[in-house]
Amino acid sequence: MGYQSNRELNGKRLGKRLDMTWIEGRFEENVITTTMEDAMNWGQQSSIWPMTFGLACCAIEMMATGASKYDIDRFGAGAFRATPRQADLMIVAGTVTYKMASRVRRLYEQMADPKYVIAMGACTVGGGPYFKYGYHVVKGVDLVVPVDVYVPGCPPRPEALLEGLMRIQDKIKARKITKGEQKLPIPHHSGYSALNV
Numbered sequence: 001m002g003y004q005s006n007r008e009l010n011g012k013r014l015g016k017r018l019d020m021t022w023i024e025g026r027f028e029e030n031v032i033t034t035t036m037e038d039a040m041n042w043g044q045q046s047s048i049w050p051m052t053f054g055l056a057c058c059a060i061e062m063m064a065t066g067a068s069k070y071d072i073d074r075f076g077a078g079a080f081r082a083t084p085r086q087a088d089l090m091i092v093a094g095t096v097t098y099k100m101a102s103r104v105r106r107l108y109e110q111m112a113d114p115k116y117v118i119a120m121g122a123c124t125v126g127g128g129p130y131f132k133y134g135y136h137v138v139k140g141v142d143l144v145v146p147v148d149v150y151v152p153g154c155p156p157r158p159e160a161l162l163e164g165l166m167r168i169q170d171k172i173k174a175r176k177i178t179k180g181e182q183k184l185p186i187p188h189h190s191g192y193s194a195l196n197v
């Protein structure tokens with residue numbers, strides 16, 4: 001049976017069949033052909049390392065996501081790192097106070113590139129229950145660090161955080177290492193993301 005690489009399948013879905021026929025089907029079974037870009041993206045999306053980092057009650061849901069019932073390890077993202085230098089995903093889980101904001105920024109800057117941020121919970125997304133009277137709360141962590149995926153809820157359930165993680169995987173899958181500036185993918189509930197071209 002002829003093997004079809006991810007790139008070719010993606011090309012078909014986009015209605016743009018890529019010409020890789022010169023190499024497809026020329027080798028024995030069990031030999032996989034793909035591009036360096038796809039292989040690197042596949043490796044990174046399957047081994048996201050989040051930072052061990054929680055600010056308030058949403059962090060309890062994040063911990064539940066890492067426990068056995070929801071098992072974030074299924075996505076290769078269970079290795080929570082205790083230092084930003086070994087992490088490439090920041091899950092901002094909880095209320096960001098003005099006092100904490102500069103620490104969040106510093107931790108973000110110490111993370112390895114390429115890095116991603118999930119804003120988890122209503123407090124982090126836009127101030128949440130503290131929006132009106134919480135003089136001490138930042139009204140959205142995107143005022144402090146660039147956010148890739150927003151997960152609303154107070155608190156969001158572990159399934160919602162896993163959905164956010166899959167959207168981060170979509171972004172990594174659609175990353176174009178060789179073509180300069182990265183285009184933002186359009187997330188889709190099927191888990192597949194197409195480039196906005």
Ligand code: SF4
Pocket residue numbers: 056057058059093094095120121122123124128129153154155156
């Ligand atoms: S969004 Fe709700 S659960 Fe999450 S930190 Fe704020 S108050 Fe707590």
